[in-house]
Amino acid sequence: MPLRDRNRLLLAAGYAPVYPERALDHKAMQPVADVLAVVIKRSDPHPTVIVDRHWNLLMANDAAFWLCGGVAPVLFEPPANVARLSLHADGLAPRIRNFDEYAGHLLARLRRTADLTCDTDLGALVDELETLLPVQSLPSRRSDGPPAFALPLEIDVEGHSLSFFSIIARFGTAIDVTLDELSIETFYPADTTTADLLKQRPWR
Numbered sequence: 001m002p003l004r005d006r007n008r009l010l011l012a013a014g015y016a017p018v019y020p021e022r023a024l025d026h027k028a029m030q031p032v033a034d035v036l037a038v039v040i041k042r043s044d045p046h047p048t049v050i051v052d053r054h055w056n057l058l059m060a061n062d063a064a065f066w067l068c069g070g071v072a073p074v075l076f077e078p079p080a081n082v083a084r085l086s087l088h089a090d091g092l093a094p095r096i097r098n099f100d101e102y103a104g105h106l107l108a109r110l111r112r113t114a115d116l117t118c119d120t121d122l123g124a125l126v127d128e129l130e131t132l133l134p135v136q137s138l139p140s141r142r143s144d145g146p147p148a149f150a151l152p153l154e155i156d157v158e159g160h161s162l163s164f165f166s167i168i169a170r171f172g173t174a175i176d177v178t179l180d181e182l183s184i185e186t187f188y189p190a191d192t193t194t195a196d197l198l199k200q201r202p203w204r
Contacts, residue, residue, distance in 0.1 A: 002117060002180060002181070003019040003174065003175070003176070003177045003180040003181075004019075004021075004053075004117075004177050004180070004181070005117065006018065006019060007019055007021075007177065019175060019176065019177050019180075020176050020177065021176065021177035021178055022176055022178055023178065024036075024058065024178065029176070029178070029179075032179055036050055036058075036059055036182075036184075037059075039184060040059050040060070040061045041061070043061055043063075043186050044061055044062070044063060044201070045063050045198040045199065045201050046063060046186050046187055046188055046189075046198065047060075047061065047063040047064040047066070047067050047164070047186070047187040048060065048061045048063070048064055048184065048185065048186040048187070049064050049082055049184075049185050050182060050183070050184050050185075051082050051182070051183050051185070052178075052181055052182065052183075053117075053119070053122065053181035054079075054081070054119075054121055054122055054125060055081050055082045055083040055084075055110070055125070056079040056080065056081050056082075057079070057080040057081070057082050057085075058182070062203045062204075063198070063201075063203060064187075065203070066157070066202065066203035067092070067155065067157055067187075068085065068091075068092065069157065069158065070095075071085060071090065071091050071092065072088075072090035072091065074090070075088060075090060075091050081125070083106065083110060083125065083129060084125070084128070084129065086103075086106065087103050087106070087107075087129050087132050087133070088132060089132065092155065093132070095155050095156045095157070096153065096154065096155050097154040097155065097156065097161070098152070098153075098154045100133070101151065102151065102153055102154075103129075103133055104133075105151050107126060107129055107130060107133070110122065110125070110126045110129070111123075111126050114126055149165070150165040150190075151165075152164060152165055152190045153165070153166070153187065158202065160193075160197055161193070162189075162193070162194040162197065163189070163190040163191050163193075163194050164187040164188060164189060164190055164194060165187070165188055165190045166185050166186060166187045166188070167185070167186050167188065168183050168184065168185045169183070169184040169185075169186070170182065170183060170184075
């Protein structure tokens with residue numbers, strides 16, 4: 001059970017919350033901030049973002065910002081939301097070649113999380129994002145090409161057609177609510193074309 005929900009149960013039973021919730025700039029969280037900075041640095045050349053429970057952007061590396069070239073500046077205004085930035089017409093949406101499939105998969109994941117956690121703010125975000133889709137679709141098996149091992153993000157960047165799959169990492173022994181809810185998503189090349197281009201680090 002997420003730490004936030006444990007605190008809510010304790011409150012409902014008349015007890016004080018056990019697990020603290022501190023911002024990343026809190027003095028006690030400095031070791032965490034230092035580790036996250038190292039993760040971002042060492043993830044190069046793979047695009048990496050760190051988000052909170054509502055997918056608000058906390059940190060990103062240069063490769064991730066390179067993928068976001070051309071995104072409307074308003075979508076980067078705090079709190080910049082990675083899910084909104086990905087699906088908005090002024091964001092990455094026009095450059096995602098498998099947009100319907102990718103958006104359907106992302107929204108299904110967000111909706112499932114919102115339902116499981118009863119997070120009304122996350123639910124409202126999903127409601128908003130669903131209005132951005134011209135076609136509502138759930139993830140389905142691709143019929144063209146060889147069987148995929150994961151749903152890729154197929155995106156055009158500066159004239160290059162790239163393909164990524166992602167891995168999401170979480171802190172496994174967190175006892176702080178903020179830390180418990182952090183997600184680190186790193187995008188890895190799904191084909192040799194993408195791998196070769198990342199090695200060149202074109203954002204430099």
